[in-house]
Amino acid sequence: MTLSSSPVLLTRITPAMARRIVARDEEPGDDWHPDYPFVDELDPLEALAASESSASPFTMCAIREPATRLAVGGLGFFGPPDASGTVEFGYGLIPAARGRGLASAAVTLALAHAQHWGARRAVADTETDNGASRRVLQKAGLHETGRRGTLVLFARDLL
Template sequence: MKIPFVATARLLLRPLTVDVAERIVSRTRLDEDLWAEGYPQDGDVRGCGGFLRGVAERGDPGVFRAYEIRLSDSGVAVGGIGFHGPPDEVGVVTVGYGLVPGARGKGYASEALRALLETARVAGVAGVKGDADLDNPASHRVMEAAGMRCVAEADGLRHFYVGF
């Protein structure tokens, strides 16, 4: 299944294929892979590992997959964003994201998250949830800027949600 790129004003969210995700997990870059310094990060490797396990267990997830966050002007990958899997039994998906240090503080994460939330809404989910460590106010601001609201704090995490 060919999933199209998701475009924003400054970014392209590139849907990952198994081949690209395997390269990210192994941190093996080909000439065609334009990666910013520091990419992939540990979170990208974990997210791609989860994507690969999900494909092996359930098949292609359609839009509910991992994406690279690329700068549209250069095509350079500066981070990752994606769903932890398909919607649960009540139609809710979980999202995660991360950027290399050099790309932080520019609004890219919120821009990417807004685009991914719209992808989820169009796909018919009931809502999207995410969480961040209590000591990560930057990530809290990202989710709030994308329209998610804090709904709980527990076990060292702040939990966010947006319903459709």
């Protein structure tokens, strides 16, 4: 699975690739930025590495710069939509890739993908002190729905 728009490219991370990323065992064509993955992405990558391959469209993807195809971040769904049609996602970029619109483009592209595959609502959260992430979610049409501790909760209907 590859999703693309002019500013960003999303490529599926398989369990085998997740194992290589965690082990830092890059093969030709993997094309990871030297700072990828970032610390916050290691737990989801380890979980994916321990799983079986799946054809589910609700998985983890590498966020890549189209010109270089370098992986500079990740975006992942926390499983398929629940009974209400809600899907949760998270994302992040290495510091060198921030501030260029890649995260906003990746989230927008991923939400269109989720809608195509039947999700009716998307939710995400971010830390209260992460203004850049809040702006990314807002640019993608998500609205603040509440706060829980140090988290700001966001949601958007996809219908």
